[in-house]
Amino acid sequence: MLQVISLLLENKPGALMRVTGLLSQRGYNIESLTVARTLDPELSRMTIAVEVDSTLRQQVIKQMNKLINVLQATDMTDSPSVFREMLLVRVRTPQESRAAVLKEAEIFGGRVVDSSTEGFAIEVTGDPEKLNEFVDVMRSYGEIDVTRSGVLAIGLEPKKLRLQPPVPTKAGVLVTEPKD
Amino acid sequence: MSTLMSGARMLLECLAREGVDCMFGYPGGVTLPFYDSLYDHHIRHVLVRHEENAAFAAEGYARSTGKVGVCCATSGPGATNLTTGLVDAMMDSIPIVALTGQVSTKLIGSDAFQEADTFGITRPCTKHNYLVKRLEDLPQAIHEAFYVASSGRPGPVLVDVPKDVFQAQGHYQPVSTIHLPGYKVFTEGHTGQIRRALQLIKKSERPLIYGGGGIVAAGAASELREFVERTGAPAVMTLMGLGGLPSNHGNFISMPGMHGSYAANMAMSHADLLIALGVRFDDRVTGRLAAFAPHAKVIHVDIDPAEIGKNRAADVPIVGDVKHVLGRLNRGLEEAKAEPEQSLAAARRAWWEQIRQWKLEHPLQPVTSDSEIKPQHLMAEIDRLSNGQAIVAADVGQHQMWAAQLIRFNEPRLWLNSGGLGSMGFGLPAALGAQFARPDKLVFAIVGDGGFQMSIPELATIASYGLPIKIVVMNNGYLGMVRQWQELFYNNRLSSVTLDCFPDAEKLAAAYGFKGKTIEKPWELAPALKQAVSEPGPYLLNVKVSPLECVYPMVPAGGAINEMVLGPPEPVAEPVKP
Ligand SMILES: Cc1ncc(C[n+]2csc(CCOP(=O)(O)OP(=O)(O)O)c2C)c(N)n1
Ligand SMILES: [Mg+2]
Numbered sequence: 001m002l003q004v005i006s007l008l009l010e011n012k013p014g015a016l017m018r019v020t021g022l023l024s025q026r027g028y029n030i031e032s033l034t035v036a037r038t039l040d041p042e043l044s045r046m047t048i049a050v051e052v053d054s055t056l057r058q059q060v061i062k063q064m065n066k067l068i069n070v071l072q073a074t075d076m077t078d079s080p081s082v083f084r085e086m087l088l089v090r091v092r093t094p095q096e097s098r099a100a101v102l103k104e105a106e107i108f109g110g111r112v113v114d115s116s117t118e119g120f121a122i123e124v125t126g127d128p129e130k131l132n133e134f135v136d137v138m139r140s141y142g143e144i145d146v147t148r149s150g151v152l153a154i155g156l157e158p159k160k161l162r163l164q165p166p167v168p169t170k171a172g173v174l175v176t177e178p179k180d
Numbered sequence: 181m182s183t184l185m186s187g188a189r190m191l192l193e194c195l196a197r198e199g200v201d202c203m204f205g206y207p208g209g210v211t212l213p214f215y216d217s218l219y220d221h222h223i224r225h226v227l228v229r230h231e232e233n234a235a236f237a238a239e240g241y242a243r244s245t246g247k248v249g250v251c252c253a254t255s256g257p258g259a260t261n262l263t264t265g266l267v268d269a270m271m272d273s274i275p276i277v278a279l280t281g282q283v284s285t286k287l288i289g290s291d292a293f294q295e296a297d298t299f300g301i302t303r304p305c306t307k308h309n310y311l312v313k314r315l316e317d318l319p320q321a322i323h324e325a326f327y328v329a330s331s332g333r334p335g336p337v338l339v340d341v342p343k344d345v346f347q348a349q350g351h352y353q354p355v356s357t358i359h360l361p362g363y364k365v366f367t368e369g370h371t372g373q374i375r376r377a378l379q380l381i382k383k384s385e386r387p388l389i390y391g392g393g394g395i396v397a398a399g400a401a402s403e404l405r406e407f408v409e410r411t412g413a414p415a416v417m418t419l420m421g422l423g424g425l426p427s428n429h430g431n432f433i434s435m436p437g438m439h440g441s442y443a444a445n446m447a448m449s450h451a452d453l454l455i456a457l458g459v460r461f462d463d464r465v466t467g468r469l470a471a472f473a474p475h476a477k478v479i480h481v482d483i484d485p486a487e488i489g490k491n492r493a494a495d496v497p498i499v500g501d502v503k504h505v506l507g508r509l510n511r512g513l514e515e516a517k518a519e520p521e522q523s524l525a526a527a528r529r530a531w532w533e534q535i536r537q538w539k540l541e542h543p544l545q546p547v548t549s550d551s552e553i554k555p556q557h558l559m560a561e562i563d564r565l566s567n568g569q570a571i572v573a574a575d576v577g578q579h580q581m582w583a584a585q586l587i588r589f590n591e592p593r594l595w596l597n598s599g600g601l602g603s604m605g606f607g608l609p610a611a612l613g614a615q616f617a618r619p620d621k622l623v624f625a626i627v628g629d630g631g632f633q634m635s636i637p638e639l640a641t642i643a644s645y646g647l648p649i650k651i652v653v654m655n656n657g658y659l660g661m662v663r664q665w666q667e668l669f670y671n672n673r674l675s676s677v678t679l680d681c682f683p684d685a686e687k688l689a690a691a692y693g694f695k696g697k698t699i700e701k702p703w704e705l706a707p708a709l710k711q712a713v714s715e716p717g718p719y720l721l722n723v724k725v726s727p728l729e730c731v732y733p734m735v736p737a738g739g740a741i742n743e744m745v746l747g748p749p750e751p752v753a754e755p756v757k758p
Contacts, residue, residue: 010362013311014299021304062486068308068328071362166359169323171197 002083002128004076004153005061007046008161011037015069019046022063028052032085032150043071049128049151072161080156086125086149087134093119093142101141108134187315188217188346191279194322195223197354200250202616203279204228204237208254209294210281213346226616226645229637231258233609235265235336236635238276240613242269243596244571244621246399248330249276249613255283256294259301259340264603266305266336271600272420273397275334277325278306284344285313298340307335315348319355327358332365333484334397366483369500369508377479377496378512380453382520385527386475387413388451390436393420393599394458394482396592400503404457405429407506410513412528413455414535416444418465420599421458423589427568433535434544437465438735439581442542442744445735447535448473449742456480458502461491462600471740481505542733542746544585552726553702555579555654559586561705562624562652565713570594570622571614575607575631577661579654581731583626605634608651612638615647622650622713629655629679642718643692650712653722655682655698656729664730668745685722696720 009015016035023030031049038045052060057075064073076083093101098120105112105122108130114121119142124134128151138144185193191214195203202224207215218225228234231253238249253262259280269276283292299311308328310321318341325337381387389411395404401424408415408431415425416436425432436444448454454476459465466472469491480487480494481502488497498505520528546560559582566572568590574580574597589595596614598606611625627635632653642649659677666674689696694717699708705723712719733744 014303014309017300017303025304059486059490065364066484066486068360068363162364163361164359164363164365166357167327169197169327169355169358170199171194171319171323171354171356 001077002151003050003052003057004081004083004151005048005050005057005064005073006076006153006155007048007064007073008038008071009044009046009067010069010071011042011044012069015044016046018067018069019048019064022060022067023048023050026056026060028060032148034150034152047151047153071163072159074155074159076153076155081153082156083127083151083153084125085128085131085151086123087131088113088121088123088147089135089138090121090145091119091138091142092144097141101138104134104137104141108137110134183352184349185352186213186217186346187318187341187348187350188214190315190318190350190352191322191341191346192217192221192223193352194319195250196221198248198323198326200248202226202241203250203252204234204241204613205252205279206231206234206254206258208258208281210255210283210343211252211258211346213343214252214279214281214341225252226641228609228612228641230635231261232264232605233612233635233638233641235262235276235278236268236603236606236609237613237616238278239265239269239274239606240573240596240610241617242274242276242613243610244593244614245617246397246593247275247617248326249274250279251276252279253281254294255281255298256296259296259298262338263302263305264601266302266338268598268601268603268606269336270305270307272598273334273393274336275329276336277329278302278336278338280338280340281346282311282340282342285342286344288342298338302338305336306338309338309340311340312345313342315345315350318345319352320358323355324358324360328360328363332363366485366499367501367504369481369498369505373496373498374505374508374512377455377498377509378516380477380479380496381411381455381513382516383524384453385524386450386452386531387411387455388447388453388476389413389415389431389455389457390418390448390459391415391421391424391457392418392459394502395421395424398458398483398501398503399592400458400506401425401592403503403506403510406510407513410510411455414447414532416440416447418459418462419584419597422584422595423592426590427588428590433539435584436741437462438467439585439731439733440465440741441539441544441585442733442746443535443538445733445741445744446538449740450534451476454478456494457506458482460487463491466491467735467739467741471742546586549702549726551702553700553705553723555582555656555725555729556586557702558652558654558705558723558725559583561709562626563587565709566622566624570624571596571611571618572624572626573597573607573611573614575625575627576602576604577628577631577659578656578664578729578731579626579628579660581661582654604628604631607631608635608638608642611649611651612642612647615649616645623648625649625651627651627653628660629653629657629682630659639688639692639720643694646717648716649718651718651720652709652712653685653720655722655724656727657682657724658727661731667728667730668734669736682722685720689718689720694718694720696722698722698724700724
């Protein structure tokens with residue numbers, strides 16, 4: 001089953017590295033990773049698909065939650081959520097199977113984004129496993145080139161976001177008058 | 181209010197406002213503007229002789245006071261030299277702030293002279309780090325660094341500052357608030373869990389308090405003492421927690437773990453309730469996890485939610501500041517007040533009786549000899565002089581374990597050692613940092629003949645500042661701890677562990693302008709230590725001890741902690757010569 005961690009993090013240099021570092025440090029391989037700004041431009045949403053057994057995944061998520069730049073890290077694996085991925089495929093197809101390719105694309109809800117005498121470029125979104133099937137089908141028609149976005153996830157239940165309020169610094173007290 | 185000043189000056193302003201009075205560092209090309217501003221600033225800069233030692237000294241300062249320690253290094257090699265100290269502070273949750281210079285912003289990424297990706301390199305070595313590319317971000321970063329380093333589970337924070345940011349002129353605006361929305365600090369502790377903890381405590385026949393570095397970090401020694409006395413439970417304190425409960429307290433058993441006492445490890449193995457306070461169930465404490473404390477329910481209090489359930493599942497998890505949580509537990513115990521029922525009271529008495537029995541069976545006793553100085557004898561003599569009061573900074577190895585076993589600490593923040601990382605070279609610079617922080621304290625640096633030579637350049641720092649540190653080298657002629665493992669687990673094939681060259685201590689100390697001495701007979705020990713302590717300045721005492729002594733008890737790697745090796749196998753094999 002797809003194991004997915006969703007993170008809300010500050011859109012700051014190095015934030016991505018801190019998160020991925022927790023996985024690479026433990027020798028875990030990232031299957032896919034997507035990251036982009038949220039409605040609030042100061043924040044990013046990151047979705048990571050990774051294969052880690054459940055207790056270790058919990059530990060990694062706790063460590064992610066400790067990162068200063070991470071507002072929330074959530075395990076989406078077993079919680080009610082929707083997973084989607086986008087795929088672009090270029091398929092070289094002989095004249096005689098063009099119609100069949102279009103038919104298949106339609107079945108998978110795909111959209112032709114480029115068409116030439118050589119074949120098509122098709123865009124499909126869907127559940128990652130569905131996309132695997134689509135890739136298999138396309139392969140049966142000819143040479144293909146595929147690029148995938150990595151999985152996106154959204155939880156179906158609202159998650160309470162616990163944020164730290166601002167705290168005062170010690171800068172209020174002036175200790176020295178600058179000499180220069 | 182706003183004043184025009186340079187970035188370097190602004191940095192100092194922020195440090196001063198954070199209450200920094202002293203920092204440890206080493207200058208270089210890109211930090212020249214900073215050092216120029218330091219020239220006539222009241223913050224004291226201690227010039228160490230290697231950046232690694234700047235970090236260790238900052239740790240010594242922090243460990244001995246609880247305040248944030250500060251170290252500073254130049255870009256490239258200066259920054260990379262800091263890393264061991266950063267990881268050391270990370271492992272032991274020590275609040276330090278490291279300031280590093282970086283090449284000018286325009287040069288970053290161009291393989292400029294002395295450029296290194298400090299931000300990237302130190303990401304896994306720190307609790308958090310910053311690369312400040314604009315002067316206007318500098319004050320915020322510095323105040324955040326101090327806040328992050330010292331709050332929650334403490335740790336090291338690094339701020340990397342490019343040369344042109346030091347040089348830029350800007351208007352200083354004091355930063356009044358910090359907003360780190362993703363930084364969660366848990367203090368309270370869950371009320372329901374605290375209630376459940378109290379119920380478990382009330383019903384337990386064989387409770388055991390297992391306290392660690394978190395007690396020291398949280399400043400929870402008095403709360404722990406009250407808790408120990410209210411529950412009447414025996415307590416073990418880990419290597420990091422020593423002094424968190426006074427060693428002379430009647431309920432203190434000693435240290436558990438790989439070189440813990442028989443009584444402490446047996447108590448762990450037989451307890452029906454472990455009250456784990458600011459500990460992380462480290463593998464050096466638990467031995468084989470599957471066999472650890474098999475009969476015990478676990479109450480685990482820690483400020484770091486990621487520690488709870490990491491190695492051992494907790495029956496009652498309490499995420500919170502151990503000082504705060506202990507306060508609430510104490511109030512709960514006070515309100516309940518009920519004496520344990522008859523049968524329970526009898527079980528508790530039997531438990532104590534059993535622990536006393538274990539203590540008697542295999543006490544941690546200083547071994548002595550008529551002809552040579554036993555390492556344990558050395559530690560017992562230092563203990564006598566310290567009487568639970570002195571600061572002892574240890575290096576890493578056998579001497580560290582004997583010191584932990586045999587020297588008493590009646591207060592927290594007296595025992596300074598590299599627990600989690602086990603960094604050789606830690607002892608001397610940590611002692612140095614501690615002596616700056618607490619000038620009135622008697623400070624011992626107890627180091628091995630190996631580790632001492634890793635930080636030997638700091639003799640110059642100690643001499644030039646006239647720090648009255650008593651350096652005691654436990655000289656066994658070996659990398660003793662590694663030799664011990666080779667003896668016990670590798671057929672005594674002693675591979676690259678012989679330290680057959682050690683400088684003449686008297687001459688070495690004299691070369692730096694202070695006094696030193698080498699001794700090797702047991703009757704020389706007490707007078708030599710006394711002389712070292714009465715000397716007003718630094719002192720180097722090189723104590724030749726019996727070379728082949730091993731630290732016992734010992735839980736072999738991967739063993740259960742109740743399966744300790746209590747003493748040498750007979751007869752001791754001769755070292756095998758290749
Ligand atoms: C930087 C570093 N390198 C290597 C080790 C591995 N190590 C642990 S203890 C030890 C021997 C230390 O020898 P010494 O300083 O003479 O102390 P002793 O054990 O003899 O008391 C070594 C090499 C270490 N802990 N740290
Ligand atoms: Mg040695």
